[in-house]
Amino acid sequence: MYSAPIGSSFxxxxxxxxxxxxxxxxxxxxxxxxxxQTHKSHWAYYVLIHKIVLGEKVKMHRRKITPxxxxxxxxxxxxxxxxxxxxxxxxxxxxxxxxxxxLENTVSILSKPAxxxxxxxxxxxxxxxPNQAIYAIGDSHVLSIGWQTLHIASENHxxxxxxxxxxxxxxxxxxxxxxxxxxxxxKLDCCLERLPKSCRSIxxxxxxxxxxxxxxxxxxxxxxxxxxxxxxxTVVEYIRAIxxxxxxxxxxxxxxxxxxxxxxxxxxxxxxGRGLRRQxxxxxxxxxxxxxALQESQSDVGQVFLLDYEKGLRANNEESPVDFVLNRHxxxxxTHMNSAFLPLLEKALINYRDTVNGPLVGVTGSNDKRIEGPxxxxxxxxxxxxxxGGIDGPFDRSGDGFTDKLL
Numbered sequence: 297m298y299s300a301p302i303g304s305s306f307x308x309x310x311x312x313x314x315x316x317x318x319x320x321x322x323x324x325x326x327x328x329x330x331x332x333q334t335h336k337s338h339w340a341y342y343v344l345i346h347k348i349v350l351g352e353k354v355k356m357h358r359r360k361i362t363p364x365x366x367x368x369x370x371x372x373x374x375x376x377x378x379x380x381x382x383x384x385x386x387x388x389x390x391x392x393x394x395x396x397x398x399l400e401n402t403v404s405i406l407s408k409p410a411x412x413x414x415x416x417x418x419x420x421x422x423x424x425x426p427n428q429a430i431y432a433i434g435d436s437h438v439l440s441i442g443w444q445t446l447h448i449a450s451e452n453h454x455x456x457x458x459x460x461x462x463x464x465x466x467x468x469x470x471x472x473x474x475x476x477x478x479x480x481x482x483k484l485d486c487c488l489e490r491l492p493k494s495c496r497s498i499x500x501x502x503x504x505x506x507x508x509x510x511x512x513x514x515x516x517x518x519x520x521x522x523x524x525x526x527x528x529x530t531v532v533e534y535i536r537a538i539x540x541x542x543x544x545x546x547x548x549x550x551x552x553x554x555x556x557x558x559x560x561x562x563x564x565x566x567x568x569g570r571g572l573r574r575q576x577x578x579x580x581x582x583x584x585x586x587x588x589a590l591q592e593s594q595s596d597v598g599q600v601f602l603l604d605y606e607k608g609l610r611a612n613n614e615e616s617p618v619d620f621v622l623n624r625h626x627x628x629x630x631t632h633m634n635s636a637f638l639p640l641l642e643k644a645l646i647n648y649r650d651t652v653n654g655p656l657v658g659v660t661g662s663n664d665k666r667i668e669g670p671x672x673x674x675x676x677x678x679x680x681x682x683x684x685g686g687i688d689g690p691f692d693r694s695g696d697g698f699t700d701k702l703l
Contacts, residue, residue, distance in 0.1 A: 299461045299463055308372055310349075311349050311369050314346055318346060323343060340629070344631075347629055349367060349368045350367055351634070363637065366444065371443060371444070429458050432461050434499075434552070435463070435467045435501050435502055436466075439632070440632050441461070441641070442461030444458075444635045444638055446645065459499070467502050468506045469503045469506050469534035472484065473533055474537060474540060496546070496547065498547055498548075500550065500551055502534065504555070506530055507577045507580050523576070527583065535600060538600050542600055553580075553581045554581060554606070555626070555637075559613055560630055571618075575617055578618045584602050601647075603645065604644060610623065
């Protein structure tokens with residue numbers, strides 16, 4: 297629900313579910329710690345969504361001093377601060393409900409006529425959706441910036457774009473290669489095929505999982521062997537694969553760099569492995585810069601560019617083998633960032649504002665392989681419905697971006 301492309305009531309339900317879980321099962325509770333042990337991957341994903349949706353309490357005057365992540369809850373509910381007063385005083389009672397019962401109650405509220413004005417008036421962040429959206433496709437790091445609104449400003453431009461996340465969870469850069477037989481490659485192709493025909497530029501995220509666990513294989517046994525050549529070769533194959541996808545789908549692809557991991561205590565004995573991962577991430581980003589700069593003049597091989605803001609993410613740290621870690625203000629869960637780094641992303645996007653705002657420059661031809669499907673069949677940029685394979689159902693067949701009725 298959180299990444300449903302039309303946002304709207306689905307996003308509201310997802311945020312309500314996260315809030316309910318945060319009250320009934322706090323991250324530091326006994327049950328939460330047990331989940332972290334027995335369902336490690338699932339719990340890690342929930343922690344990320346929890347951090348993005350609910351965020352951290354930051355006093356208003358501090359937001360102007362330090363980078364600030366705007367919680368999705370605040371955006372959806374148009375709040376200046378993370379307060380729940382206006383949406384009912386029955387939070388303590390909600391804790392005793394099961395999640396299923398709670399969501400059924402929420403669906404009932406959303407379906408009532410009194411809530412109609414909310415459903416037909418998208419939250420402030422979504423007022424530009426869907427015809428003024430920029431799609432972020434790739435690994436789970438796209439969730440960090442999902443549903444945030446970019447403001448790309450310069451002397452002659454004042455552009456707003458809402459970031460619509462389209463996650464391909466588990467995607468490695470190595471998976472993007474043509475002929476890869478893995479579910480993440482299939483999901484990536486599906487996401488690209490289902491983009492609106494009017495879409496000419498996307499943001500793509502991949503590579504962090506490669507650096508964290510996918511490069512080196514047996515070379516990394518004991519975390520003492522070098523795998524620089526494997527890093528460079530993976531980047532080369534990644535750029536080659538994305539160029540082909542750029543030509544196939546007639547898209548300009550704006551690559552996100554791999555962010556360094558945040559600082560963690562050395563007490564648990566994993567500091568050596570983390571240090572080597574940071575070295576791989578540094579080499580990864582350096583290789584991306586080199587290869588993307590090399591291909592900028594080669595318009596016949598697809599338009600692939602790097603949004604080079606990674607150096608702005610760094611915070612000095614003498615304990616790190618690369619002398620830096622992720623700035624703590626950008627940290628969500630020690631692996632992913634929150635959206636506080638958006639000003640850096642906006643600055644990097646200024647160089648590509650013309651393609652974000654209008655027709656794609658540099659990619660020509662009629663080889664666009666995107667299909668007419670449930671996203672957009674009219675070329676007006678609006679979704680015809682959710683990902684239901686064109687089946688008429690309870691989602692939306694009117695083209696107005698809203699569901700005909702809730703599930």
